[in-house]
Amino acid sequence: MNAVLIAQNTFREAIRDRVLAGMVVAGFVLLAFTQIAGPLAMGEGVRLTVDLGLSSITFLGLLVVLLVGTSLVAKEIERRTIFNLLSRPVPRSVYLLGKWAGLSASLWFVAGALGAALWAMLALLGHPGYAAAILEAVYLQGLELTLVTALAVLFSAISTPVLSALYTAGLFLAGQWCDDLREFALKAPGSLRTLLQVVADVLPNLPLFNMRTLAASGEVTSPAHLGLATAYALLYCGCVLALGAAALESRDFR
Amino acid sequence: MRVEGLSKVYRSNWSRKTTRGLDDLNLVVRRGEVFGYLGPNGAGKTTTLKILAGLLKPTHGRAWLLGTPIERIESRRSLGFLPEQPYFYDYLTGPEYLEFVARLSGLSGREGTRAARQWFGRVGLGERPRLVLRKYSKGMLQRLGLAAALVHAPQLVILDEPMSGLDPFGRRDVRDLILEQRERGVTVMFSSHILPDVELLCDRVAIVLNGRLERLATVGELVNGQAASIEVRVADCPVLELPAGWSGCFSLARRTGESVITLTDESRLQPLLALLVQQRVEVRAVTPQRGTLEELFMAAASDAAYRAPNARRTA
Numbered sequence: 001m002n003a004v005l006i007a008q009n010t011f012r013e014a015i016r017d018r019v020l021a022g023m024v025v026a027g028f029v030l031l032a033f034t035q036i037a038g039p040l041a042m043g044e045g046v047r048l049t050v051d052l053g054l055s056s057i058t059f060l061g062l063l064v065v066l067l068v069g070t071s072l073v074a075k076e077i078e079r080r081t082i083f084n085l086l087s088r089p090v091p092r093s094v095y096l097l098g099k100w101a102g103l104s105a106s107l108w109f110v111a112g113a114l115g116a117a118l119w120a121m122l123a124l125l126g127h128p129g130y131a132a133a134i135l136e137a138v139y140l141q142g143l144e145l146t147l148v149t150a151l152a153v154l155f156s157a158i159s160t161p162v163l164s165a166l167y168t169a170g171l172f173l174a175g176q177w178c179d180d181l182r183e184f185a186l187k188a189p190g191s192l193r194t195l196l197q198v199v200a201d202v203l204p205n206l207p208l209f210n211m212r213t214l215a216a217s218g219e220v221t222s223p224a225h226l227g228l229a230t231a232y233a234l235l236y237c238g239c240v241l242a243l244g245a246a247a248l249e250s251r252d253f254r
Numbered sequence: 255m256r257v258e259g260l261s262k263v264y265r266s267n268w269s270r271k272t273t274r275g276l277d278d279l280n281l282v283v284r285r286g287e288v289f290g291y292l293g294p295n296g297a298g299k300t301t302t303l304k305i306l307a308g309l310l311k312p313t314h315g316r317a318w319l320l321g322t323p324i325e326r327i328e329s330r331r332s333l334g335f336l337p338e339q340p341y342f343y344d345y346l347t348g349p350e351y352l353e354f355v356a357r358l359s360g361l362s363g364r365e366g367t368r369a370a371r372q373w374f375g376r377v378g379l380g381e382r383p384r385l386v387l388r389k390y391s392k393g394m395l396q397r398l399g400l401a402a403a404l405v406h407a408p409q410l411v412i413l414d415e416p417m418s419g420l421d422p423f424g425r426r427d428v429r430d431l432i433l434e435q436r437e438r439g440v441t442v443m444f445s446s447h448i449l450p451d452v453e454l455l456c457d458r459v460a461i462v463l464n465g466r467l468e469r470l471a472t473v474g475e476l477v478n479g480q481a482a483s484i485e486v487r488v489a490d491c492p493v494l495e496l497p498a499g500w501s502g503c504f505s506l507a508r509r510t511g512e513s514v515i516t517l518t519d520e521s522r523l524q525p526l527l528a529l530l531v532q533q534r535v536e537v538r539a540v541t542p543q544r545g546t547l548e549e550l551f552m553a554a555a556s557d558a559a560y561r562a563p564n565a566r567r568t569a
Contacts, residue, residue, distance in 0.1 A: 005357055009343070016345040080341045084402060087307035087335035088358045089327050253309040254264075 002090050003098040010072070010102020011109075019068055020106055023060045027114040030056040031121055046127050050216040053118035054137050060114070061107050061145040062172060068106075069152030070164035072099050073248070082253060093245035100153045100241060107145040111138050130218050136226065137215035143233040144209035148172055150237040151204070154244035157251075175206035204236060255283040255306070255410060255441065260315035262301050262465075275301040277465040279315070283443055283458075288436050290456035290473075291445040294555055298465040299445040300338055303414045307335040320410055331360060334408035338415045340399035344388035348398055349374050351387060352405050359406035373401040378427060392419040400431060411435060413444035417451055429455060449548040461554050468554050476550050483543045484523055486515045489536035496529065512538065 014020050034052045039045065073096070076082040085095060115138035122130050151171055155164035174181075178200045185196035208229050211221055262276040276298045283289045293299045304310040306317055308330055322329035342351055352370035361369060374380055377397040390398065396419045403411055416432075417425050425448070432455050435442050446452050452459060453473055461469040469476065488494075490512050496504065503519040504526075517523060523540070530537055 002358055005354065009346075009354055013343065013345055080337065080339075081343055083307075083309055083335075083337040084340065084342065084355060084399075085358065086309060087330060087333065087337070088355065089331045089360065090358055091327050250311070252264075252311060253304070 003094045003101060006085070006090075006095060006098025007102035007105060010099050011105050014064075014068060014103065014106040017068075019064060020110055023064055023110050024113050027056055027060050027110070028117060030060075031114070031117055035121075046122065046125070046130075047216040049122065049125075050118070050130060050134070051212055053114070053121075054134075054141065054212045054215060057111050057114045057118075057138065057141050058144065061110060061141065062148065062169075064107060064110065065103075065145065065148050065152050066165045066169060069103050069149050070156050070168055071161035072103060072153055073156040074159070074161050074164065077251075077253060080253075086253065092248045093241075096153060096157060096241060096245050096248055100150055100237070103153070104146045104149050107149060108142045111142045111145065114138075130215070132220050133211075133215040133218050136220050137211040139226070140209040140211050140221075140229055143229055144206055147204055147206075147209075147233050147236050147240075150240040150244075154240050154247070157244045158247045171204065172206070175204035178203045178205055179207050205232065208232060255281075255317070255319055255443065257281040257302075257306075257317045258315055260302070260305060260317055261313050262298075262305060262310060263313045274465050276305070276312075279462070279465075279467055281460060281467065281470070283441060285441055286436065286439045287441060287457040288432060288455050289441070289443040290452040290459040291443060291462065292449070292452060292459060292551060293445075293462040293468075297462045299462060300414055301465075302462070303335075303412050303443075303445060304337075306412055307333065307337075309337075332409040334403035334406065334411040336399045336403040336411075336413040336416055339418065340395060340402075342387045342395065342398065342402075345386060347384055347386055348379050348390075348401075349383050351398065352401055355402045356405045359408075361406055369405050369407070373405045374398075377401040377431075393421060393424050396420055397424065397427070400428065404431070404435070408440065410441045411443070413442070415446060416444050417446055417448045425451065449551060461551060463555060469550075484517045484520060485539075485541045485543050486517065486523075486526065486530075486537065487539040487541070488513050488515065488530060489538060491533075491535050494535065495533065496526075516543070 031049075031053055034049045037048060037052070073082075076085075082095075086092065115134055119131055119134045122128065122134075148168065148171075152164060152168045155167045159167070181196060181200040181203070185193050185200060188196055214221060257279055260276055260279040260281075261274070264273045264275050265271070266273075279298075279302060291299055291302070301310060305312050306319065306324060308324060308327075317324045319329040320332055343354075346354070349370045352374055353366045356366035356369050357363065374383065377400055379394060379397055379401070387395070387398070396416070400413070400416060403413065413432075416428050420428060429451060432442050432444070456473055458470065458472050459476060460467060490508065494506065494513065494515075500522060503517060503522055505516045505518075507514045507516070515526065517526065527537065527540075
């Protein structure tokens with residue numbers, strides 16, 4: 001129950017700080033830009049619109065995570081607002097869970113609003129058949145952002161906002177290339193192969209959530225893929241948040 | 255509230271240097287009493303209160319709140335805590351914040367809303383319910399912090415410098431609130447630098463210095479142990495002749511329109527009064543003077559500084 005209250009408050013903070021509104025407006029501007037660039041795509045205007053529209057969701061969502069998520073806990077410690085929460089019957093793990101859930105909900109809100117705008121724009125342009133593909137792609141992007149938020153919250157609980165942003169951005173980029181790393185590991189000799197495989201397994205498998213190319217051609221993925229991605233995201237978030245809670249548990253708030 | 259052998263050692267992350275914030279503290283605060291926790295800056299007051307509120311982990315020792323060990327989250331269910339210089343979510347309004355923290359402390363949605371409205375008005379903020387906290391003055395934030403500590407009707411209240419940042423009206427309101435809690439049977443422990451308030455409110459007082467408990471007694475026991483004197487106010491008289499042998503046991507101060515004789519030896523009072531009557535000097539008041547808590551506090555601090563001149567203090 002307390003996790004829900006903290007999540008609601010975190011969501012309210014994001015709304016009132018106008019971060020989300022700013023991102024949604026920026027997303028609408030990017031969507032409008034795809035219509036300017038459309039004629040240059042030589043007949044692939046719709047594909048370009050879907051691809052750029054979905055990419056803007058990931059980009060803006062990542063921006064929210066880096067701007068807000070990486071200072072989510074650190075800011076509360078620095079401003080001492082955390083004193084008023086943790087001196088109540090609120091376990092530190094519940095506090096962390098609430099902060100993560102609140103920011104994740106904010107990101108789902110941004111992704112949902114921009115996904116709906118993308119679908120509405122395509123419908124107005126006479127291509128209403130992309131609804132299922134966009135819905136699935138936005139769902140997977142929401143999962144991806146939720147996972148990256150968990151990483152940001154973990155780093156925020158143990159480090160400064162600047163370092164947290166660097167670590168989170170680094171893991172996001174490395175996670176995008178973890179398939180390449182896995183392929184590279186197969187060609188590497190002996191112990192280096194094992195090491196690279198372990199690193200590739202520990203890094204977040206973000207290509208699992210990338211359905212932009214498929215959605216751009218109006219295709220949908222299998223229910224098994226959606227189920228696997230959902231289970232993977234939840235499990236990964238669970239592990240990361242457990243690490244974050246353990247780190248926060250041992251902290252002194254001076 | 256019980257504290258047994260509580261110690262806190264701070265370690266620097268970089269140099270691994272250690273600083274002792276609290277040293278083997280033993281303390282019992284009885285149910286329903288108002289307990290003052292005094293000490294100079296860096297004595298270990300805030301460290302103690304933060305350990306009790308679950309914000310710091312003790313290095314050694316144990317503590318119980320209302321019979322529950324502080325390691326257990328349930329120990330904070332009936333605790334109201336006001337940190338020193340409280341900070342809040344500045345995007346919320348006062349009633350929103352109070353409702354939020356009331357619900358975190360276990361009140362239902364309806365109870366939380368009702369308690370938030372009631373306490374928002376009770377601490378004198380009721381006129382501007384839609385003002386966001388970033389526009390609050392320091393005094394308003396302190397009042398809100400007090401309301402947040404009390405909104406869920408706790409059985410134990412720990413207040414770190416509750417009078418800080420308040421004007422005389424605010425201080426009076428806080429005193430009234432603390433007395434009201436005592437009447438409700440709530441245990442109140444608070445730290446303060448404003449010693450007259452402590453003297454006025456507290457059943458017992460602890461003085462902590464350099465992380466160690468220096469004195470623990472009722473206010474009466476502490477101040478009555480101090481050297482007493484008697485102040486005699488008389489109408490101003492140009493010449494006041496006192497016996498030559500009294501020179502070491504009185505002092506004379508002249509103010510506008512009157513003189514004040516301070517006797518340090520009580521046995522000289524009757525002879526002095528007889529002498530004044532004989533010399534036709536108008537006696538206006540005879541007031542026994544007891545030592546103040548402030549004098550006691552300063553004396554204890556000086557003693558401790560003398561005993562441990564190199565003692566390291568921490569915030």
